[in-house]
Amino acid sequence: MSQEQSAATPEYEVAIIGAGIAGLYLLHRLRGLGCRVLVLEAGTDVGGTWYWNRYPGARFDSESWSYGYSFSPELLDEWQWSEHFAAQPETLRYLQHVARKFDLYRDIRFETRVAAAHYDDARGDWLVRTEDGGAVRAAILVTAIGGLTEPYVPNIPGREDFQGESWHTARWPHRPVDFSDKRVAVIGTGATAVQLITEISKNIGHLTVFQRTANYCKPLRNAPITAAEQADIRARYPEIFALCRQSFGAFIHDFDPRSAFDLDDAERRALYERLWAEPGFGFWLGGFRDLLTDRAANETAAAFVREKIRERVKDPAVAALLTPTDHAFGTKRVPLESGYYEAFNRDNVRLIDLRATPIERITATGLRTTDAEFDFDAIIFATGFDAATGAHRRIDIRGEGGQSLAEKWAAAPRTYLGMQSVGFPNMFIVGGGPQNAASFCNVPRCLEQNVEWVSDAIAYMRERGYRSIAATPEAEEAWVRHVADTVAGTLFPETESWFMGANVPGKVRVFQLYGGGLRLFREKCDEVAANGYSGFVFR
Numbered sequence: 001m002s003q004e005q006s007a008a009t010p011e012y013e014v015a016i017i018g019a020g021i022a023g024l025y026l027l028h029r030l031r032g033l034g035c036r037v038l039v040l041e042a043g044t045d046v047g048g049t050w051y052w053n054r055y056p057g058a059r060f061d062s063e064s065w066s067y068g069y070s071f072s073p074e075l076l077d078e079w080q081w082s083e084h085f086a087a088q089p090e091t092l093r094y095l096q097h098v099a100r101k102f103d104l105y106r107d108i109r110f111e112t113r114v115a116a117a118h119y120d121d122a123r124g125d126w127l128v129r130t131e132d133g134g135a136v137r138a139a140i141l142v143t144a145i146g147g148l149t150e151p152y153v154p155n156i157p158g159r160e161d162f163q164g165e166s167w168h169t170a171r172w173p174h175r176p177v178d179f180s181d182k183r184v185a186v187i188g189t190g191a192t193a194v195q196l197i198t199e200i201s202k203n204i205g206h207l208t209v210f211q212r213t214a215n216y217c218k219p220l221r222n223a224p225i226t227a228a229e230q231a232d233i234r235a236r237y238p239e240i241f242a243l244c245r246q247s248f249g250a251f252i253h254d255f256d257p258r259s260a261f262d263l264d265d266a267e268r269r270a271l272y273e274r275l276w277a278e279p280g281f282g283f284w285l286g287g288f289r290d291l292l293t294d295r296a297a298n299e300t301a302a303a304f305v306r307e308k309i310r311e312r313v314k315d316p317a318v319a320a321l322l323t324p325t326d327h328a329f330g331t332k333r334v335p336l337e338s339g340y341y342e343a344f345n346r347d348n349v350r351l352i353d354l355r356a357t358p359i360e361r362i363t364a365t366g367l368r369t370t371d372a373e374f375d376f377d378a379i380i381f382a383t384g385f386d387a388a389t390g391a392h393r394r395i396d397i398r399g400e401g402g403q404s405l406a407e408k409w410a411a412a413p414r415t416y417l418g419m420q421s422v423g424f425p426n427m428f429i430v431g432g433g434p435q436n437a438a439s440f441c442n443v444p445r446c447l448e449q450n451v452e453w454v455s456d457a458i459a460y461m462r463e464r465g466y467r468s469i470a471a472t473p474e475a476e477e478a479w480v481r482h483v484a485d486t487v488a489g490t491l492f493p494e495t496e497s498w499f500m501g502a503n504v505p506g507k508v509r510v511f512q513l514y515g516g517g518l519r520l521f522r523e524k525c526d527e528v529a530a531n532g533y534s535g536f537v538f539r
């Protein structure tokens, strides 16, 4: 860039990439410090995950009232969720409301996708370039781009040949889609597909679901929030957030301190029935303490779920296909459902087992497996995300000496506290990068922690006149080892999942998230801050 261009480049104290839950709150916090901040957002509006994921059936798997921001009592008092597990349009409206209430829109530049962010060694700041040819400089760069935002579409031969409509679920069109007389394919049966299939099967010409791995799904048990419940929720907000602060995944559910074998078969069964009948994740995240560490303990829960699946699917052959046997319960994200299994009892819904008959190619009119040729009007990819690192890899991020973050992380992601990476000074990651509790969490609870920690660190720098904060290699190495320790002895590494980076071919098989839970993560972060940000060097 010439000197002339450089002089014209607008400068900010902080540039934030992403106007989702984390980016919005960080903008609000940093404004409170008096920082000059700009948010760059690829979408046309705020919302992040809830802006992009508009597929039919998209809704919370967290209790709505445990999901909203907790930082503003006024916001908590004025917002009313309509259901215990709100649907995507309502969540998007909520985030738009937050952005209006705190006057955030004026500092967000929409339809501006960041292409590159390069650290300028000489100036000690970041030059951020956008796909539309624009550029900004910022002393501090924060990526608030989420851990489940970079769609993964498998490289099936012939994809460009298909003449019908085709979308990934996270790139759903911003208009109603009518499938009532259409032949539709859904590839994938993860948490997204489970919601999507349930919803679209209600009014569709014909649906064919292509399944590679069956999942252990648990009934969501959603319901409207009554006026009495609303009053109770408002009165209990401090208690609800205190509960989330203490629990492993920042949900209202937390693990049972007992082993599955502390109870006899009848007692255990009664407990499983009770947890199964409750709304939400209690059956998983309120399970026995050895659920995710002991195969035999896990099998007691897995067998219970298999039984529940078989009870609901009429055709025993289809039931067998929908019943997982190849991985331990809860080592993949448990989808919550509201009629998923019954969808397969409909005459116009068919399940194809991709393990027996893999897809060979996509054709102009549909797709071909090793067994048959299918014609479709639409093919939907519910095939997940290049999780944790994918969104960062997509941007050309270069730190000191031009080092590429994608290259640094190619062998395995390396961070300190999941919020900075050595060689990338003045760059913070909030919300869903690797090795951060936020990727495995009732997300906003962890995002609030991330945002508050980062804005406190920025306040610390401003108070002391520091221009640079950089993690040390020793601190990063210790964090990488700590993260590995959080899953050592668990069943997670045995399962092929996005948690392990196993869903994207070529990606390194290592636990991508943080397995210690929010409570431990917060303790570690607070300790670092209390020790004058130990493990960081200031200049």
Ligand code: NAP
Pocket: 058, 059, 060, 061, 062, 148, 154, 155, 187, 188, 189, 190, 191, 192, 193, 195, 210, 211, 212, 213, 333, 354, 382, 383, 384, 385, 498, 503
């Ligand atoms: P996912 O869990 O990664 O599921 C992707 C699905 O696509 C899997 O069934 C996978 O099969 C299949 N697939 C991938 N590549 C394939 C290929 N080449 N051929 C055939 N099938 C293929 O993705 P997701 O369902 O989008 O969910 C991702 C995460 O988003 C969830 O775990 C959750 O954290 C979050 N989410 C949250 C909510 C909510 O809170 N309400 C809702 C939806 C999603 P395999 O299992 O065999 O790999």
